[in-house]
Amino acid sequence: MKLKQLFILLPVLFFSISAYSQDVNQLEWLSDLDSKSRATYGDAVKIFAMQTSGRSSSFRTDSSLLEKSGIALDGYSESEELSKGMLAKMTARYLDLGGSIMYMIFGTERYAFRACASYGLMRGDGSENDVVSGPELVEVLGRVSEIKGGR
Amino acid sequence: MKPLAMTILSAFLVCYTVPAFAEITVLKATGTAAYRDGKKWVPLKTGMKLPEGVKVSTGANSSAELRVNSINHTVTIKPLTMIQVFSKETKSTTDTHIGLKRGNITAKVPRDARVKTVFKVSTPIATSSVRGTEEDISYGPGSGMMIYDVRSLVEAKNRLGRSNFISGRLKYVQQLNLPKSLNIANDARGRSLVAVYGNGVTGDEVEAMLYSGGDQTGGPESDAGILDNQMQQDASINLKINWP
Numbered sequence: 500m501k502l503k504q505l506f507i508l509l510p511v512l513f514f515s516i517s518a519y520s521q522d523v524n525q526l527e528w529l530s531d532l533d534s535k536s537r538a539t540y541g542d543a544v545k546i547f548a549m550q551t552s553g554r555s556s557s558f559r560t561d562s563s564l565l566e567k568s569g570i571a572l573d574g575y576s577e578s579e580e581l582s583k584g585m586l587a588k589m590t591a592r593y594l595d596l597g598g599s600i601m602y603m604i605f606g607t608e609r610y611a612f613r614a615c616a617s618y619g620l621m622r623g624d625g626s627e628n629d630v631v632s633g634p635e636l637v638e639v640l641g642r643v644s645e646i647k648g649g650r
Numbered sequence: 651m652k653p654l655a656m657t658i659l660s661a662f663l664v665c666y667t668v669p670a671f672a673e674i675t676v677l678k679a680t681g682t683a684a685y686r687d688g689k690k691w692v693p694l695k696t697g698m699k700l701p702e703g704v705k706v707s708t709g710a711n712s713s714a715e716l717r718v719n720s721i722n723h724t725v726t727i728k729p730l731t732m733i734q735v736f737s738k739e740t741k742s743t744t745d746t747h748i749g750l751k752r753g754n755i756t757a758k759v760p761r762d763a764r765v766k767t768v769f770k771v772s773t774p775i776a777t778s779s780v781r782g783t784e785e786d787i788s789y790g791p792g793s794g795m796m797i798y799d800v801r802s803l804v805e806a807k808n809r810l811g812r813s814n815f816i817s818g819r820l821k822y823v824q825q826l827n828l829p830k831s832l833n834i835a836n837d838a839r840g841r842s843l844v845a846v847y848g849n850g851v852t853g854d855e856v857e858a859m860l861y862s863g864g865d866q867t868g869g870p871e872s873d874a875g876i877l878d879n880q881m882q883q884d885a886s887i888n889l890k891i892n893w894p
Contacts (some may be wrong), residue, residue: 525682525709526691529730533752549710553681622792634752637730638790641753643712644729 525549535633541577542633543586546563546591550647568593584627586636589614590643594618599632616641620646671736672719672744674700681712683727700735708753719744719884721762723769728754742766749773754788756799776808776824776831785816794825798837806831 532542541558547570548554548561555561558577565571570593572585588611590596596618597603602610609627616623620642631639678731679694685703686692694706694714706727708714709830714727718737723746727733737746745768748779759769759780769780773789784801797806806822811832814865816822821837824830833839839846847856 523684523691523693526684526707529707529709530732533732546710553711632791634791637752638792640710641728641788641790645754647711648689 525555529637532633533638538581538631538633538636539577540572540575540579540581540585542636543589544571544577546636547589550640550644551593565589581631581636582608582627583621583625583629584612585633586623586639587612587627588633588638590615590620594643594646597625651775670738671702672739672746673717674702674704674735674737675717676714677717677724678706678713678715680714682709682730683707683712683714691714703734703736705734707734713740718746721765722758722760723767724758726756726758731755746770747772750789750795752790752798754783754786756784756786758784775826776806776822778822779805779807781805791826794823794828797822838866 506602532538532546535542544558544561544565545555547565548556550567551570552564562571564614570589572588575585585608588606588608591602591611591614596611596614602614612627613623615621640646676694676696676698678696683694684691684707685694685700686707691707700706700716706714706716708729708731710728710729712729716725716727716734716735717723718725719739721739721744725733725735725743730743732751733753734749734751735746736748737744739745740878742764743766748757748771749769750771750773755771757769757771757780760783761767766770767780767891771778771780771785771787773787774796775789776795778785778787778795778797781792781803784799785797786794786799787797789795795806797804797816799819800816800820802817804816804822805813806816806824808824808829808831809833810829814831814834816834819838820834822834823832823836825832835846836858847859
């Protein structure tokens, strides 16, 4: 009987410890992201994975998770610099933004950026090719989280 | 005997005149919400007491609510936000200062006529002073500092000391590297189907604006700092009444 209880308790203990450490890791990672002048596609994948599933793991696992929900972009590596257009396209896919007829027809990063600007998610000045900094990435995801009804 | 009396008197004065640190309590925490303890993050739990100057951070899809003093001033911390809280209080005063490093908070500051309240939220580019009951504040490098959904009155002051009073549907937006905030009526104008003019504009002034195409009366974005100084003083006026 005691051995049975131990078998039940051990996995519970293991999962609660791993959940605790992951939470802490998420905040540590966000603090590190605050100091990055250039965010990468890998950072965007990680933060969208946190937003959609509440946790993140490796780039490959997070990417396949985002692919299933249609948020991931094709043809970018983990270390690729993140542009406003890339972030806007991921955001528009996640929030299922209509935005403009042009975005609905072409679905390009350029029109995704315009759509995000019209929804007040990003500033409209600048270009879709501008590089996104770490704090800017966090700022946009903060708004996304609020729109999605972040608790 | 004298030194003992002096010690008791000093202790009494220190206890009752110098503001003591207020009790910062966690009312609610969901998802990933933690406070900084030395070099590590410690998860928040309901009912937990936090030290003065505490740094609190929330993750994606997470939030927390803190009570920052005994008269129920609360701060709701939205997802992906980082703040630092300083709060002091005595029987007749409360002094709360929140540093918003990034993200979005809602501050609820119920009025208590018996307590003199100072409640400030600072970002790297501006500071808001709550004079009413509730406000939403956000800060990020893209959009700068925004104050909106204000119940009652909030004063917003940028780093150059230029101030605005926000109430109702007015929205304060101070972007990085700009000397003054955007027009505080922009948002209301953008949402309205008809033209929106500033408060107290007469019919003649509206006509002049329609003719010239611009606001000749001074925009609502103008610095209201000078008014603030006058609001604190008594004024006397002479009235001459002519009965018909």
